[in-house]
Amino acid sequence: xxxxxxxxxxxxxxxxxxxxxxxxxxxxxxxxxxxxxxxxxxxxxxxxxxxxxxxxxxxxxxxxxxxxxxxxxxxxxxxxxxxxxxxxxxxxxxxxxxxxxxxxxxxxxxxx
Amino acid sequence: xxxxxxxxxxxxxxxxxxxxxxxxxxxxxxxxxxxxxxxxxxxxxxxxxxxxxxxxxxxxxxxxxxxxxxxxxxxxxxxxxxxxxxxxxxxxxxxxxxxxxxxxxxxxxxxx
Numbered sequence: 001x002x003x004x005x006x007x008x009x010x011x012x013x014x015x016x017x018x019x020x021x022x023x024x025x026x027x028x029x030x031x032x033x034x035x036x037x038x039x040x041x042x043x044x045x046x047x048x049x050x051x052x053x054x055x056x057x058x059x060x061x062x063x064x065x066x067x068x069x070x071x072x073x074x075x076x077x078x079x080x081x082x083x084x085x086x087x088x089x090x091x092x093x094x095x096x097x098x099x100x101x102x103x104x105x106x107x108x109x110x111x112x
Numbered sequence: 113x114x115x116x117x118x119x120x121x122x123x124x125x126x127x128x129x130x131x132x133x134x135x136x137x138x139x140x141x142x143x144x145x146x147x148x149x150x151x152x153x154x155x156x157x158x159x160x161x162x163x164x165x166x167x168x169x170x171x172x173x174x175x176x177x178x179x180x181x182x183x184x185x186x187x188x189x190x191x192x193x194x195x196x197x198x199x200x201x202x203x204x205x206x207x208x209x210x211x212x213x214x215x216x217x218x219x220x221x222x223x224x
Contacts, residue, residue: 032211042218044156046214
């Protein structure tokens with residue numbers, strides 16, 4: 001079993017939809033959680049970073065962490081074609097650690 | 113603000129040839145530095161990380177090596193490339209005390 005599970009998609013939604021992207025993990029030591037967006041043939045871009053349970057909002061993006069269920073989500077409101085990309089979740093133990101554990105990414109396509 | 117550079121952006125090399133990929137970070141001191149390889153559908157694989165000049169930790173035994181000759185410079189090398197070395201190589205940095213990592217634009221390597 002992988003430490004981090006992420007549905008690879010592809011996930012196709014119409015413009016304006018609310019998108020929900022999810023990861024589950026098995027290691028209860030993970031305390032820091034990140035979401036990255038990666039456009040084709042580009043490096044991952046950090047979208048959200050959180051280290052506590054609950055919600056964190058930044059513009060159209062909301063990151064949600066449920067440590068009791070070992071489940072994290074990224075919600076995108078009013079999705080745009082420019083949101084079409086692969087979304088990677090990542091996590092690490094307390095103190096950051098030098099090893100991030102990544103999901104394999106979910107490919108999202110937002111259609112006009 | 114901090115920026116991270118990688119070069120070259122793309123590289124095509126024959127089997128058995130040497131490799132040198134370079135990564136530099138601007139706008140911060142004493143960053144932790146990382147080399148990843150991303151293969152299609154397989155997520156991000158941590159290859160090496162460094163917490164300081166001359167300090168290299170290897171995560172995956174292979175024919176690659178890394179060096180950190182200066183505080184903000186990280187180099188990935190190989191004496192003889194294999195076909196299996198093809199992939200997308202990403203450099204990343206983080207603050208020494210931080211958890212989140214920031215990625216460079218990547219180098220796409222094709223070994224022929």
